[in-house]
Amino acid sequence: MWKPYIEKYEKELLESVIPFWENHCVDKEFGGYFTSLDRDGSVYDTTKYMWMQWRIVYMFAEIYLAGYKKDEYIAIAEKGFDFLYKHGRDKNGMYYFALNREGVPAMAPYSLFSDCFAAMGAAKLYKITGKELYADAAREAMNNYITRAKSGNSALQWNKSLAGKTPYLSLGHYMMMANLGLIMNDCLGSNEFASAMDTAVDMVLNKFYSPDFGLVFENMPVNGDKPDLDSSIGRQMNPGHVLEAMWFLLSYLENVPGSEDKIDAICKIISNTLEFGWDKEFGGIFYFMDALGKPHLELQHDMKLWWVHNEAILACLYAYDISRKDEYLQWFKKLDQWSWERYPDPEFGEWFAYLNRRGECTHTLKGGKWKTFFHVPRCLLFATERMKKIARG
Amino acid sequence: MWKPYIEKYEKELLESVIPFWENHCVDKEFGGYFTSLDRDGSVYDTTKYMWMQWRIVYMFAEIYLAGYKKDEYIAIAEKGFDFLYKHGRDKNGMYYFALNREGVPAMAPYSLFSDCFAAMGAAKLYKITGKELYADAAREAMNNYITRAKSGNSALQWNKSLAGKTPYLSLGHYMMMANLGLIMNDCLGSNEFASAMDTAVDMVLNKFYSPDFGLVFENMPVNGDKPDLDSSIGRQMNPGHVLEAMWFLLSYLENVPGSEDKIDAICKIISNTLEFGWDKEFGGIFYFMDALGKPHLELQHDMKLWWVHNEAILACLYAYDISRKDEYLQWFKKLDQWSWERYPDPEFGEWFAYLNRRGECTHTLKGGKWKTFFHVPRCLLFATERMKKIARG
Numbered sequence: 001m002w003k004p005y006i007e008k009y010e011k012e013l014l015e016s017v018i019p020f021w022e023n024h025c026v027d028k029e030f031g032g033y034f035t036s037l038d039r040d041g042s043v044y045d046t047t048k049y050m051w052m053q054w055r056i057v058y059m060f061a062e063i064y065l066a067g068y069k070k071d072e073y074i075a076i077a078e079k080g081f082d083f084l085y086k087h088g089r090d091k092n093g094m095y096y097f098a099l100n101r102e103g104v105p106a107m108a109p110y111s112l113f114s115d116c117f118a119a120m121g122a123a124k125l126y127k128i129t130g131k132e133l134y135a136d137a138a139r140e141a142m143n144n145y146i147t148r149a150k151s152g153n154s155a156l157q158w159n160k161s162l163a164g165k166t167p168y169l170s171l172g173h174y175m176m177m178a179n180l181g182l183i184m185n186d187c188l189g190s191n192e193f194a195s196a197m198d199t200a201v202d203m204v205l206n207k208f209y210s211p212d213f214g215l216v217f218e219n220m221p222v223n224g225d226k227p228d229l230d231s232s233i234g235r236q237m238n239p240g241h242v243l244e245a246m247w248f249l250l251s252y253l254e255n256v257p258g259s260e261d262k263i264d265a266i267c268k269i270i271s272n273t274l275e276f277g278w279d280k281e282f283g284g285i286f287y288f289m290d291a292l293g294k295p296h297l298e299l300q301h302d303m304k305l306w307w308v309h310n311e312a313i314l315a316c317l318y319a320y321d322i323s324r325k326d327e328y329l330q331w332f333k334k335l336d337q338w339s340w341e342r343y344p345d346p347e348f349g350e351w352f353a354y355l356n357r358r359g360e361c362t363h364t365l366k367g368g369k370w371k372t373f374f375h376v377p378r379c380l381l382f383a384t385e386r387m388k389k390i391a392r393g
Numbered sequence: 394m395w396k397p398y399i400e401k402y403e404k405e406l407l408e409s410v411i412p413f414w415e416n417h418c419v420d421k422e423f424g425g426y427f428t429s430l431d432r433d434g435s436v437y438d439t440t441k442y443m444w445m446q447w448r449i450v451y452m453f454a455e456i457y458l459a460g461y462k463k464d465e466y467i468a469i470a471e472k473g474f475d476f477l478y479k480h481g482r483d484k485n486g487m488y489y490f491a492l493n494r495e496g497v498p499a500m501a502p503y504s505l506f507s508d509c510f511a512a513m514g515a516a517k518l519y520k521i522t523g524k525e526l527y528a529d530a531a532r533e534a535m536n537n538y539i540t541r542a543k544s545g546n547s548a549l550q551w552n553k554s555l556a557g558k559t560p561y562l563s564l565g566h567y568m569m570m571a572n573l574g575l576i577m578n579d580c581l582g583s584n585e586f587a588s589a590m591d592t593a594v595d596m597v598l599n600k601f602y603s604p605d606f607g608l609v610f611e612n613m614p615v616n617g618d619k620p621d622l623d624s625s626i627g628r629q630m631n632p633g634h635v636l637e638a639m640w641f642l643l644s645y646l647e648n649v650p651g652s653e654d655k656i657d658a659i660c661k662i663i664s665n666t667l668e669f670g671w672d673k674e675f676g677g678i679f680y681f682m683d684a685l686g687k688p689h690l691e692l693q694h695d696m697k698l699w700w701v702h703n704e705a706i707l708a709c710l711y712a713y714d715i716s717r718k719d720e721y722l723q724w725f726k727k728l729d730q731w732s733w734e735r736y737p738d739p740e741f742g743e744w745f746a747y748l749n750r751r752g753e754c755t756h757t758l759k760g761g762k763w764k765t766f767f768h769v770p771r772c773l774l775f776a777t778e779r780m781k782k783i784a785r786g
Contacts, residue, residue, distance in 0.1 A: 104557030164497030
C-alpha cells in the first residue's frame with residue numbers, strides 16, 4: 001500500500017515545495033530570505049523574522065543531508081547563515097525576533113525560539129561542512145536556549161508577567177528541547193546535550209501529561225502537579241503542539257533501550273490527542289481548545305492550520321512504525337486524505353496555510369510571519385523516509 | 394419609522410444587557426468585576442483585565458447619567474473604582490494591564506489604554522458625585538494617557554521595536570484622544586483638555602486619511618504623509634476602528650461652529666469605509682483588511698466582531714442625523730438587520746462576540762479579555778438617544 005503514498009510525498013517535496021522556495025525566498029540583494037510570500041511567490045512584506053529565517057537554513061541543510069544533494073541547497077543555507085550570524089545577534093549572542101530587509105534589528109530578542117532555530121540551522125550546516133564556525137554558532141545558540149528555557153523567564157526584560165500571575169511552564173520549551181537535543185547530538189558528534197532529551201521526556205510525561213484527562217496540557221503551573229482548571233491559560237490545549245512533541249520523543253526513544261513503557265504511553269497520548277482534537281463535524285484538527293470546553297480566548301481557535309496536520313501525519317507514521325497498531329494507519333489515511341484535498345496548491349506549488357473550521361482557505365499566503373520553508377517540507381521528507389522504512393519491513 | 398427601533402434598542406439595554414452584567418459581573422468577595430463570563434453568566438476565568446474593569450465603571454456611570462437612574466448602578470461603579478484605584482496603579486500612577494482576582498498586579502502597565510479607560514470611568518463618577526478624588530484620578534490617568542500617546546513609545550520598557558522597524562503612529566491613540574477629550578471637558582467642567590479633540594481631528598483627517606484611497610489607515614509612518622504600502626502593518630485596515638473614530642469626531646464637531654467641511658469629509662469616510670469593509674458575499678464588516686488585498690497576517694481577519702457592528706451602527710446614526718442623507722439610513726437598516734439576527738442571545742441575554750465570516754457564532758462567551766460591559770450597552774444607549782433626537786425632528 002505504501003508505494004503511491006511514498007511517490008506522492010516525495011514528488012510534492014521535490015517538484016512543488018522545494019522549487020517554490022528556491023525560486024522565491026532568496027534575497028539576492030541583501031542576503032537572508034523573503035518569507036512573506038503570496039500565493040504565486042510574490043513578496044508582500046520584507047521583514048526578516050528570525051524563526052522563519054533560520055528554519056530555511058535548517059531545512060535546506062536537512063534535505064541535503066537526507067540525500068537529495070544539490071549544491072544550490074548548501075549555497076542557499078550558507079548564505080543565509082552569513083547574513084543571520086552577522087546581523088542577527090545582540091551583544092549577548094541572543095537572536096533578535098526580526099530584522100528589516102537590510103539586516104538592521106527590528107524587534108528585540110524576546111523569544112528563545114529564535115535561538116532554538118538558529119541552533120538547529122547552524123548544527124546541520126556543521127554536519128555537512130565540518131566548519132567550526134557553524135559548531136560554535138550552534139553551541140552558543142543552544143546554550144542560550146537552554147539557559148532561557150530553564151530560567152523561568154525566557155522573555156527576559158520583555159516579560160509582562162507580575163506576581164499576581166500564576167507562573168506556568170510551557171510545553172513548547174520542552175518539546176523543542178527534545179528536538180534540539182537530538183539534532184545537536186547527531187550533528188556535533190558529541191554527547192554534550194544528551195540530558196536535554198531525558199529532561200524533555202521526563203517533563204512531558206510527568207509534568208505536562210495529566211492522567212485524569214489522558215492528555216498533555218500546554219501550560220502547567222510551576223508549582224503543583226495538576227493542571228490549573230480555573231483559568232483559561234491553564235485549560236489551554238494545543239493538539240498540534242502535542243502531536244509534534246510526541247514524534248520528537250518517539251524518534252529519540254526508539255533508539256533508547258528499555259523505553260517500551262514510555263513508548264506505549266506516548267502512543268496512547270497520540271491516540272487520545274487525535275480523538276480529542278479531531279473535529280467530528282467538519283474534519284481536521286482544531287488549533288486551540290479548552291480542556292473543559294469553555295470559551296477559548298483566541299479568536300482563531302477553531303481554524304485548521306497546515307502545520308498541525310503536518311505534525312499529526314508524522315506522529316501517526318512514527319506511532320505506526322513503532323507499534324504496528326492499525327489505528328495509527330487508519331488515522332494516517334484519514335489525515336492524509338483530509339489534508340491533501342485542502343492544503344496543496346496545484347497551480348503555484350507549496351501548501352496553503354490557513355483554513356477555516358469548514359476547511360476552506362482563508363488566506364492566499366504561502367509564507368509569512370509564521371509560515372516558512374519548514375513544516376511542509378519536513379513532513380514530506382520525514383514521512384517519505386519513514387514510509388520507505390515501513391515498506392522495507 | 395423610528396419608534397420600533399427605539400423600543401428595540403432601549404428594551405435590549407434595560408432588559409437584556411444591563412441585567413446580565415448587574416447579575417454576574419460583581420465580585421462581592423474581593424471587589425472589582427468578573428468579565429470572563431460564559432453564555433449563561435458563569436465565570437470561566439477570574440483575571441481582572443484593566444481595560445475591561447474600568448469600562449464597567451464608565452458604562453454604569455454613563456447609563457446613570459443618561460437618566461436611567463438606579464442607585465445600584467452608582468454603587469457598582471463606585472465599588473469598582475475603590476478596588477481599581479487601590480490595587481490598579483503602579484508607583485507612577487499608571488494602570489497595570491491586569492490584576493489577579495485578589496488585586497495583585499498580574500500584567501505590567503504596558504498599555505496606555507488602561508489609563509484611557511480609567512480616566513473615562515473616574516471622570517463620569519465625578520460628574521455624578523462631585524467627589525474630588527474622582528476628578529483627581531481622572532486627571533492623573535488622562536495626563537498619563539496623553540504623555541504616553543505623544544511620546545512615540547507608549548509601551549515603555551515593554552516596547553519590542555528596534556531601529557530597523559519603521560516607526561508608526563496608531564489610529565487608536567488619536568481615536569481615543571478625541572473621545573477622552575470630550576468626556577473630560579464634559580465631566581470635569583473645565584476646558585483643560587480641549588486641545589485633545591482638535592489634535593485628534595487634525596491627525597485623523599490630515600495624517601491617517603489617505604486621499605488616494607479615500608480611507609483611513611490604522612498605522613501611518615511617523616515620517617512622511619503617505620501610507621507605507623510595502624509592509625503588512627502599513628497596509629493594515631481596521632474598518633470598525635475607523636467607524637468608531639468617525640462618530641467620536643462627529644459628536645465633537647457637531648457642536649463646533651464652522652465645521653461643515655470637516656463633517657462632510659467625515660461622512661464621506663464613513664460611506665467609503667462601509668463600502669470597503671462590508672463583505673459582499675456573506676454580509677457584515679470584516680475585522681481586519683489589507684489596503685491592497687494582500688494576505689493579512691492576522692488569522693482572524695475575516696471574522697465578524699460584535700463591536701465593529703456596534704460602532705458601525707452608531708456611525709450611521711450620527712452621520713444620518715447630521716447630514717440627513719438617505720444612504721446612512723439605508724446602511725443603518727442593513728447593519729441593524731444583519732446584527733440583530735446574529736448577535737443577541739434571547740435565552741441568557743447580552744450579545745455574542747465572535748462570528749465567523751459566514752456570521753455563525755464561534756464562541757459562547759459574553760465577556761472575556763476583550764469583551765465587557767461596553768460596546769453593546771454604549772451602542773444601545775447612544776443609538777436610543779440619537780434616534781429619539783432624530784424622531785423629535
